[in-house]
Structures are given as structure tokens and as C-alpha cells.
Amino acid sequence: MARGLQDKAILFLLDNFEQVTPAATVIADLLHVSPEISFLVTSRTPLHIIGEYEYAVGPLEFPPANTVHGDQSELMEYSAVRLFVERCKAASRSFDPTPEMAQTIGEITRLLDGLPLAIELAAARIKIFSLSALRARLNDRLALLTGGPRDQPARLQTMRDAIRWSHDLLNPREKVVFRRLSVFVDSFSLEAAEAVVSAPITDEERAFLRQYGADPGTGDALPNLMEHVQSLLDKSLLQMPPAVQDDIRLRMMLTIQEYGAEQLQRADETLLMRVRSLRFFHHDLRDVDEVLVGRDQKLWLARLDLELGNVRRGIETASEHPQAFGEAGIVLASVMWRYWLIRGQVIEGARLLEQMLGYRDVMDLPVKTEALARNHLGNLRLELGDHTRASIHYRDSLALYRSISDRDGIADELNNLGLVQMIEGSHDLARESLEESLAIRRDKGEPRNLPATLSNLGDLALNEGDFEQAERFHAEGLRIRRDIGNLRGIALSLYSLGTIAWSRDDFELARIMLEEGLEFQAKVDDPYCLACIMLALARLDLVRGDAIQAVDRLHRSLDILQKMGSRRVMTEVIEAIAQAAERFGFHREAVRLFGTTTSVRAEQNIGIAGRFRRDNERTLTSLRRNVSAEVFEREFVVGERQVLNQAAAEAIQLTAYIRERAMSGDVAEPVSDGAFDAVVAFTRGRELGLTKREQQVLGLLVRGESDKEIADRLSIAPRTAMTHVSNILAKLDVNRRAAAASYALREGLVDPSRIEEA
Template sequence: MTSFVGRRREVAEIRSLLAKSRLVTLTGVGGVGKTRLAARVAAEVGRAFPDGVWLAELATLDHPDLLAQTLTDVLRLREGSGGSNLDRLADHLADKKALLILDNCEHILHECAVLTEELLACAPELRVIATSRQPLHIGGERTMAVLPLPLPEAGGRPLSVDALAQVDAVRLFVERAEAVLPEFAVTEANRDAVERICRRLDGIPLAIELAAVRLRALSLRRLLEGLDDRFRLLASGSRAVPPRHQTLRAMVDWSHELCTEPERLLWARASVFAGGLDLEAAEAVCSGDGIAREDVMDLVSGLVEKSVLLREEHPGEVRYRLLETIRQYGRDRLAESGAEEELRRRHRDYYRDLARQAYDHRFGGAQMEWLTRLRLDHANLRAALASYAEDAGPEEARDGLTMAADLLFHWRTGHHVREGRRWLDRGLTFVAEPGEPRARALWNAAWLAIIQGDFAAAVAMLEESRHIAEELGLDGVLAYVTLQSGMVALHQGDTGVAAKMFEESLAGHRAAREEVGQVMALNRLCLTCSFEGDSERAVAYGEEALQICDARDETWQRAYAMMVLGVEAWRQGDCPRAAESVKQGLRVAGPLDDWLGVGLCLEVLAWIATGAGAHERTVRLFGALAAIWRAVGTPLPGFGHLGRYHEETEARARAALGEPAYRAAFTQGVRMSLEEALTYAVEEPACPAAPEREPERAPSPLTRRETEISGLVAEGLSNKEIAARLVIAQRTAEGHIEHILSKLGFHSRAQIAVWVAEQRRAYEGREDGSGS
């Protein structure tokens, strides 16, 4: 009586399975649409079964002994004088090419399995589709898990109204809403509410249909608000369907009744998790008080079989997830048991310990595994921090602040910088005691503030952290405070002060044997020396960082070392080496969702492309970068001194392409997804041949920065004016000029000006063919 929405892939897959196997069982949570899907497939393949397609609805069958009798009624067999109902079924189907649908087998699973196996053995041309919340477990059975309808991609780019309306879950809601409100449509005004309703209902078709019916009396806003108590709100459906499909609670009650008592207990306890869980977490949090730790694995398997827990494959591990509707039902049962507070405490303490273990593995071969694990458990980490924040006790406040600080490198990856700073700031308001937890959290929050471009707040937090560390003798904290203070100096253009701070931080980290701090200081020294034109020291610092990383099989910080060495290689004019170095860093930063690292790598690859004359590639990368920097909060966060390279590259590309072509290429980059941008950056050649080859220059003894400064000297600019033009410290400009005089063997600025003029004349002569 209603339209069938979506499921094209599932229909095709079931048809394929049915061609290979004589029994296909569709499993899935209640209300997910198994019956409608089986009926749809039957309608499409009916012609292949000349002896008919027969549907046996078993949901209302209370007595398993009546199963065979029910099937004889469905097949319209006449009463016989002898033999059992099973014999009559076997005799009738023995030579029939028919399709039998056994709908809702879960409450009489054993009887359905026995009968199906008997019939398939006696009737070689018979095919069976079973729908059940768990498999029948007989020979030859093929199973397919029916998942909820697709939802808009979480965290993806916003869809247009038309595209959103075509997403299956939204389309079902709209079509069912039109049945009660003929003028209903997705608009710019209601799109967010429609999407949130479908998402909160997990894309479960029955829940969506029950919600849509409520629009007879409620606005979209009130409907969305009412989903906080979804079991009360979605309590009236069609009178023509079985009772368990008339309300959302009845649907989930049906699943609950199918579980054993220990499974129900685990279901309730697992509801304390947010987003998902793994077996180790289930054993740690859910065992005890009626569940032995060694039994958790079997209970988890049972709930997966009954479609209460969804099994999800991740690289190297399997995780489990409760749909939000199923989770809320379990949470209600947990609250009724009086054990909710105890489970929340176990949950938060488990993830506090997990955060500490991850921090202990912040450097070395296991680091990537731990960062990936934290990313998968982000929702649980957030729930644990919220639990600590809700408890006002001083011990809980310190534990929460310590946990937020332990997650520093997790906040740095993905797009969690803002959230990480919020948790740290919140914890700092409750932990005023000037101890190590506060000092450590302050420099953590300062680093995230630097990434956000909030330097005023960063300076204030670093000053307080330094004061506490000096008072308490916290040398490790002081080394990090000095490192971040160097980043502030670098942003302000005072590279000389920044270099001294990085060197001081490096010494402090070496004394504390803090390897991750050493590598971070070395990487920043490499960038600083490169920016000042001191290639020899830049390369030495970068290579030392690589040596430390390689000795410990460290990957993430090594990626940054490769990136900064790539900047120096580019500055020296070695385009291929620079590109390969930066791409190595990008291959690590991308899978980690390290948006800062990805952004820095794409920036450098864009500069490299313009140096090779590939201006269109540069602009596309800039377009892709726009979304990344917008998500991070500021361009080149913490490395603003490199902004001049961006501006120069942008100006060159704009001049080479012209405004219309520049805008077109930029738009193409903006439209790339992050995955497409990474593929484009890594797989496309970074250094294609320039359209027109420039005349070769004679090798210069000067670096790129020194050549630039020598040209400004030739223009007659003073040291102060050069420093202002390049946004560097005056003593930095003076140091560059001293290097230039030394390299060229000169004693005066006038000699530099003459040399620059000779170089330009020689170049112009080679360009027009008059030179040697």
C-alpha cells in the first residue's frame, strides 16, 4: 500500500545469493525492513518459480507445534487422511519449483530451522527466503544483514536540498510525510530538522514511518524535540500491522524478549557506551555482578546474532555498535536496575586509563595504533569527560583535567582542536590549584590556542604555566612552555628569539629524555634556520629528528620532519626531492586525519608546483586548502611566518593564469573532497615540466633568501627597511647580509649591488641569445 524506497543494492545482492544458495536468511534489527525487502525480491523473481511464491507470516504464531500446519494452510493443501503435516508438505513440494518466504522466524527459530532443512532435503527445486533477527544456522544457509537506510554522510560536505531529499532515509520520511501533509517537502528552512530526525532514528524505516505520521499534529521542531523520549512519542502506528510494529517500544520489546537474561543484562550495561565499543571495553566495563568476564565474549556474540549489537570491521579489529534507539532502550533498563551511576563510573575510569596509556605511547612504533584507537573511541572519550565534568568533586575535576591533557595528541588530529581546547578550558576553571595538572593543562591549551591563531590567550597561559613550573621545579613542563613560546616568537617574526627558545627547549627535552619534545624542537629549528637561509643547520636539525624517529620506529613526528626538510629542499630549488619528501609526510598525515599536517603538506606542494610552472595545480591545491584551513580555524596555524611564501605563490599563479582561469581552478579545488585532494596531491606529478623553459642560470652560491636580500640591497634599502619588507627581525636581516658578504668575498654593500647588476645582465644576455 506504500512505496518501496531504496535498497537497490540489497535487492541485487539477495537475487545473486538466491541464485547460489537454496536458503537465504535476511537478518537485522526489528523494523529495519526485512519483510518488505523479501517481498520486493519475491516480486522481481516470481517468474522464475512457475509453482508459485508463497509467504508464511509467522510473527503471530504462538505455538511452534503449529508451524507445519501454518505452512499447509499457506500452500492451501487439502486435509489428508494420513501422514503428518510435514509429510504432506514434503510430498507436495517434492517436484515443485517454488519460492517460500518464512517471515519472522526468530521466536520459533529451532522449529523453523528443522522444518526448512527437511523441506530443502525433500524438494530439490525449492528455494527459501527467511527473515529473522538471527540466522537459522543450517547447512547451505547464506545470510545477509539488512542495515538501516543510508543517511547523509556525517561530517561530510552539506548536500543541496534536492540531493538531501534523494538520500534513502530522508526520501522515506518525505514520502510518508506527504501521505499526511500533501504539501510537505524538504526546503532550506526545514532541511536541518528533517536530517536530524532521520539521523536520530538511525535510518530505521519503521521508526521513520512512525515519526512521519506524527506530523498530523506536530511541527517538525516539536517532533525533533519529542525524540528525546522516542518510545512515548512513537506510540501509535497502523492498526493493520502486527502489534509489535504498531509502536517503537513494542518493536524493541520483541527483541528484548528473545534474549536470555544475561544477554539482557549485557545489553543494558553496553548502553553506557557512546558510538561503539570493542570486546576489551565490554569485558572491563560490563563484567561483574552477574556476568563473568570470561562469558562476555559469548554474550556479545549472542547479541550480534540477535541483531541487537551491530558488528563493524575496522583495520586490525572488530567493534560493536548499538543503534541509538536500541541504546536508549537499554539505558532505560539500566536506569530501572539502579546500576546506571556505577556503570557510568566504570565507563569513565576505563577511558581515563585508556587516555593515559595512549599518552604513554605518544612516541614510537605503537603510536599510530593508539591514535587510531582514540579516534574510533572519540564519542566514548567525550562521554567520559562529560561525566567527570558533571561530578563537582575535586578529585573528579583533577581526573577530568588530567584526562583532557593526556588526550593532547588526539585533539591535534582530526578536527578536534576546538573541542580539545574547550575541555581543557573547562577543566582549568574547576582546578585552580597551582600544581602539575594545571601547569601541564595550561601549556596544552596554549598549543591548541596557537593552532587556532589565538596568540593573546596562548601567551597568558604560557606565562602562568611557566610560573607554576618554576615554583615547583617541573623541568618537563618548562621545556614545553619554552617550545610553545618559541612558536609565538616565530609568529611575531622574531626568528632569532624563536631559534634560541627552540634550542633551550631542545636542551630541556634532552635532559628529560623526552623524545617527542626533542623531535618537535628539532623540526621547528629546521624550519626556522631554513627561513633564515641557513641551509646547513636546517638540514642538520631535520636529519637529527629523522634519526631519533627511525630509532624508535616513530611515524607521525617523522612525517613532520619530512615536511620541514621538504620546505628546505624547495627553498634550495630541488623540486623533485622536495615533492617526494613532503608526499611522504602527507601519506601519514592523511590516514590520521591530521588536518594541520595535511594542510602544511598541501601548502608546500602548491609552492613546489608554482616553482615548476604548474600554476593550475597550485591553485587547485589552494582551493582544497581553503576548506582545511577553515576547519582548523586559521591558515598555516602556528607557522604564520610561512604566509609570505603562500602570498608570493598566489601572486605568481594569479599573474600566470589570469583572473578567470585562476577562479576556475580554485573552484575545482574547493569542490574536491579531502580524499580526492589527497589523491590528487600524492598521485599527480608535483613537478611537471613548465610550459616554457626558462634559460638556465649559472649556479649561485647564495640561498633563495640570500638572493632575495641581495636584490633589496641593490635597490638601496637599509637593514631596517629590508627587515620591514620581509617581516623579519632587523638583526636577522643583518645576519643574512653578513653571510652574503662572506660567501661572495666582499667587504661592502656596494660590491653586492654591483654583483647583482652583473648577474641580471648575464641572465638577460642568455635569455635573448647574446650571452655566452
């Protein structure tokens, strides 16, 4: 055959070569003696011969997780979605996707890993299932994905048979590795694989397993794990997603993982692998609380994003066996508290930690472990706005720390209790707690936790109107956080310093501080920081006359806090939205929102700083002038009867409406009730650098006239009118005509009574 092929240029096509992989040496021999021939080979595993070029045929492209697709045409850009829709239409002539179906379709293709066979098998079920029912049944993919075309080979008629086709090609040790790796959720590191998969079963493990009727047959170690992993990669039973900071990770597609989990259950190794996984992550993440405030914060957040599924699985395993692994579960849920907070998953974090602490009576838990867990649960409860339960957890933790004379722990709890007392307006008690905490921390000389107490003392001074003291505390905290590289802490310190500058009417310094805070927030992608800084920038916008931009920022801030379940700052955001709503003439809505926040502050004993109180009182006074006493009282009572979440939903709808109107250019702030003073307007305009002609143009701009209309009225060229408008925007430091109109009305630069003139 080799002699017959010499000097001939021929392309051979060989399909399903994985069934005869030993014949790869024959291809190598033919290529050696007949260099003009070529082979195009399809196979589930490479040939591993010289001269081979591998072209991986990956799955179809599908939408990423947590992506919102309101536009159906955007969704159809993904090849997996196009195939799914096409096959659904082929299976059911009545199938007509609507925009409301977009999210479900995207999620289905993602849960099917973009695998063409899986997509075709799932789409065939659209005859009997709705899309939502089909999505729900994908929790058991292998049972659903059956019934392929009869004219296809048996291995292509069900997903189970398709995966079994590859699984049967594995040698015995590879099969063990494959099924054990299925214990991981989403993805895993090589270190995790070595610790969980390859170690032999110990006598302790076997004794524990027998208590639950499990008896794995294979107990030997698995040497050469990396060779087996490489083989699974070659056979496409494992994937290697892009590395994060050189952290090599592996994953199984969801459908393949489900098959592996079946094999793991058949081998009676499920409990063993889950326990090992829990132990690995309990040990590997034991210091994650500390590293999340250091220079590697961003790196660790990215890693925890990838490990989240494994962490959840570990806590679930501990909750199922609390006597044996309750402590590990408590530690794992506890050290993750800062991650839950930064990533906006406060509700889940509090639920998991509270669940694990509920098993306290069935385990022998070290005092310090329990004290730390209760402290972290208090932190999460405080963020959820539950001051009473947070305070209980802090006091329980303080008592535990005092029982073992742990000064670091005592300082932590005094700091946290001081924060609760400050929020509730008990400033003398707060100062006593915080100063005692600060004294302990300064004496210990450990800088990591010192900025938290300095920050709380700074906020206390700000609430009392002592701006210089507040700035000193926050500036010291910022210096320490810069030194240790706490990116999130730097962002929060800059937010606090920006708020102090705003309170002192130093608006330019406030802007500089807050914009730098935004830069550091972006480095860790911290939603809580973003929400706080958006609130502060919105307050600055309101003062500077750009209420439209303020509404946009407040909408973003409240949307973030709602998704996080964070209620601690939500009251302040809703009050700022009420202030903005009053400027746009939404008086009844503003009164209702103030009714809710007033009730919440009274019920939860939440204090309010001087500058914020004055702004609220000023807005409420204006509202009383703009609506009758009867209307004010009725709307305020309606607001009082709402819970905070209802008010937040109303505020979100209101800001969305104002934003929509602003985008269409038909919204401006309402007229002030004060009498217009032409002399004051002229003088104020001069102070801002406006010429007499620019003041005339501004008056017409406020009335909503275009550049051409302004030019016609003043008998000037349209280009000249456009230049005047550009100069006005620059001098008022705004970037939109509507913002300039809002500023002019608020600052009394134009006569509001002449706005409606023709």
C-alpha cells in the same frame, strides 16, 4: 506429519518465529525425515539448527556522517532517503524537497539508522513539523516515533513497542547486559564491555552512588558475558560494524540505544555505568599521547575516531562530579590533545581541557598531572593563535616542573616558550630557551621529543636566513622521526626541508620534499600537515608560474585551517592568497587582505621570515603602482579593521571565484607593468628550449587563441599547432594553457601590449 511429507517437495513459510523458538527442534526433525521440504523462516533470532542458512536483513542504506550532498539526485541513491521522501509525500501533498533540504534529510535517515519503521513513523510527522524541527526532535526519538497505521499490529505502531517486542524476549541476565551496554556512545570494544558491564558493584561504588540517591538493585557479577553478547547480536539488538585492524567492536543502533538508556535509568544504574566507563577510558588511554608519535600512530588514530563519543561522555561525567573524578577527567582531556590537533578539533579540545582545569580548586591534583595538562592546553591555545594565553600556560607548567625537578618537563616548556618567542620575533630569547631545552634532551638521550626542539631551532635559523644551519637541524629531526616511525613528524620535517629548499631557489628539491611529505601526511590523514604542505606547494607554484594551481592549493589550505580553528598558519596562507590575487588583477582585495594580516601581526607580535617578508613587500610595491594612493590607503584601513576570521572568509570567497573562472578557461594572470624587451624574451625562450616557432605559438596562446586559430594565423595544420602547444606546456612544466599564459607573462616571454590585438 513426517510420514505424510516424505518424498514431497514443499516450501513452508513461517513468520515471526522468535515467538516459538523452542519449536525449532520440530523443524529439524521434519528436515531429517523429509529432505525434499524446505522452510523459509523470518525471525528476530536464528533457529540454531543444523542446515540453517542465515540471511541478515539489515537496515536501509543511508548517507554516511559528515558527507556533504549538494546534488539531490546523488542523495536519492540511498534507499533510506527514497523511503523517507516517498512517505513524506504520502503524508503531505505539499512536501517538495529542495537541494537545500538534502543535508537535513540525509542526517534524519542516519539518525534513524535506516530502520524502515522508524523512517515511516518520522515521515508521518512532516504534517506538523518542518524538516529542521523534525531533526531537532530526534534527540528524543521514542517520544516522536509513534502513531503508526491502525491496521498494523500494536508492536508496529510505535518504535518503543517495536523494540519492547524484542526486549521482552530476553532472559533476565540478557536484559541487564542490554541496558548496561547502552551507556556506550557509537561503538565499544569487548574489553570495554567486560570492564564496565560484567563486574559486581563494589562497596566503594555503592557508597558513592548513595551520595547521589542512586541505589542499583542488582549488584552481582555477570558471568558468561560473551554468551549474552552473542544472544543480543542474534536478536539484532547489537550490531557488529567492520573491524579496524582486528579490533572487534559492537554498537547499538541509536533508537535501540535510547530504549536501553531508558531501561538503565529505571534500574538506577546510569551513574554507575557512566563512572565505570570514565574509569575504563581514563586507564585505557593513559598513554595515548605517546603512541600517537610512534609506528602505530595511524592505528591509534583510527581507534580514537571510534572512541571519541565515549571519551566525550567520560569527560562530561567527570565535569559533573569533579571532586570524585576531576583528576580522571583532566587526564582524559589532556592525553587527547594530540588527537584533537591531528584531527582538526582544536577548539573542542581546548574547551574541554580548560573546563576540567577550571575545577582545579576542588580536587587534590598531582603536580606532574597539572603541569602536563597546562602544557597541553598551551599547545592547543598556541594552535588557535592565542600566543599570550599559550605562554601563560607554558610558564605555569614550567614553574610546576621546576618545583619537582622534572627535567623532561622543563625541557618541554623551554622548547614551547622558545617557539612562542620565535613566533613573536624575539630571536635571542628563543635561541636561549631552545638551546637549553636541546641540551637537556640530548643529555637525557630520549629521542621521542628531541625532533620538536631541533625543528624549532631549524625554523629559527630559517627565519634568520641561515639556510645551512636550518637544513642541518631539520635533517637530524627527520632522521630521528624516521627511526621511531613518527609519520606525522616525518611529514612536517619534509615540509620544513621543502620550505628551506624553496627559500634557496632549489625548486626541484622543494617539490620532491613536499610531495614525499604529502605521501606521509596521507598515511595519518592529518589536516594540519595537509594545510601546511598545500601552502608550501602553492608558494612553489607561484614561483614557477602556475598561479591557478596555487590558488587551488591555497583555497584547500585555508578551508582546512578554518574548519580546524587553527590560526597559527592562517596569516601566512592569507598573505599568499593576496600575492596570487594581485597577479590576477584583484588589487583592492589583495590590499585589504594585507591590511588585515599586517594588523594581526602587529597586535599579536607575530614575526615574519626574510623570504616571506620580501615577497610581501614586492607584492605591496606592485599594488601601490596599480591603484591610486587614496584607494590603497582606504582598502588597507578596511583590512586593518577586520578580524582574521573575516579576512579568511573573504579570501575563501576570492579563491573560489578565481577557481570557478579558471575552470571555465577565462582567467589568466594580469600583465606586468615592466617594459617588454624582445631580446630578453628571445634569449629566455631559448634557455627554456623554445624554438622560434614555439615562441610565436606561445604569443598567440597568451592571447587566448585556439589551436585552429593559431594554425590559421601561422598557415600551419591544426595538428601541428596542437603539437607545438603540447611541447610548450612540457617545456614550461605546466599542464594547462592558462598556466602557460601566466608563466609567459610573468617571465616576460611575450609582449603584453599585443595581447589585445585582433
